[in-house]
Amino acid sequence: MMKKWKCTVCGYVHTGDEPPEKCPVCGADRSKFVELIEEAPQQDEPGPATPSETIAQQPLPTINTGFDRPENDFPETAQTVFQKYYAAATRLLVKYHAHPITVHIPSGVLPVAILFLVLSMLFQATGFETASFYNMIIVVLVMPKVLFTGYNDWKHRLNGKLTNLILTKMICGATVLLLGLFIVVWRWVDPMVALAYSQSRMTYLFLHLVILGAVVIAGYLGGTLVRFPGD
Structure with missing residues (x-):
């Protein structure tokens, strides 16, 4: 498995057996790189459910408020639309x-x-x-x-x-x-x-x-x- 090395100056991540001689982004030398070690996530085995957890997992009764509408039926706010187009424009730049x-x-x-x-x-x-x-x-x-x-x-x-x-x-x-x-x-x-x-x-x-x-x-x-x- 290839190792990953991170530049401590600009955050650039290099994949390879050894760090590069020079960071291609900020120009820092290889001494500024540290190895990234990925830890395997630990999976906890589920234990027996407690009475409180059993009650919490039970579905709540549905209350009809008269205002239930699909999410797509609500128009996007002006701020959300602006953020979407701003993000697209900055990516193009x-x-x-x-x-x-x-x-x-x-x-x-x-x-x-x-x-x-x-x-x-x-x-x-x-x-x-x-x-x-x-x-x-x-x-x-x-x-x-x-x-x-x-x-x-x-x-x-x-x-x-x-x-x-x-x-x-x-x-x-x-x-x-x-x-x-x-x-x-x-x-x-x-x-x-x-x-x-x-x-x-x-x-x-x-x-x-x-x-x-x-x-x-x-x-x-x-x-x-x-x-x-x-x-």
């Missing part, structure tokens, strides 16, 4: 890899936004600055979906195990959303913030670089959760 797809949008758009911002500062080109602002709006709009699909993958693929790696990814994601929203609002209130005579232009650029750092860290940690050929 996991099945079709919604998080890896959506996370590529801010990862690709944000560097372009920063590039346009730097070009606008170097060459005093307001067109590049406007393009940078619009790209940042796209990042902010897509981040809620990135965070939700990431949370959904964490709950379904990793069984909701909150490790330091997952916590760091959550902090990075929240940083991108909140700082991105702050930058968009700042630029909306002060359209001249990135121009040459603005005293806040370097702070404005620095916040963009902080967001880029958070995206890089989150992307690197996300890559450690994926098992690539040859790893």
Whole structure:
């Protein structure tokens, strides 16, 4: 009979004679695996029934209340219907890899936004600055979906195990959303913030670089959760 080994970091269960060299889910080494030992259920032999048990086993008289209806005749509540469709939707998001797809949008758009911002500062080109602002709006709009699909993958693929790696990814994601929203609002209130005579232009650029750092860290940690050929 094949043995089962459980990763103590993320809960992944491996079947085989020995634990794997590395967990394919969280990347933990084989020392983090413990063997799962299944105990055979003990069956108690039924003893003689006591008088109280004999009375309890006797059927109670049926009382016609006038409200007896088959269960299927009652319509499902709105909450039950919502839960059913929500569960189906979240399963589809996991099945079709919604998080890896959506996370590529801010990862690709944000560097372009920063590039346009730097070009606008170097060459005093307001067109590049406007393009940078619009790209940042796209990042902010897509981040809620990135965070939700990431949370959904964490709950379904990793069984909701909150490790330091997952916590760091959550902090990075929240940083991108909140700082991105702050930058968009700042630029909306002060359209001249990135121009040459603005005293806040370097702070404005620095916040963009902080967001880029958070995206890089989150992307690197996300890559450690994926098992690539040859790893």
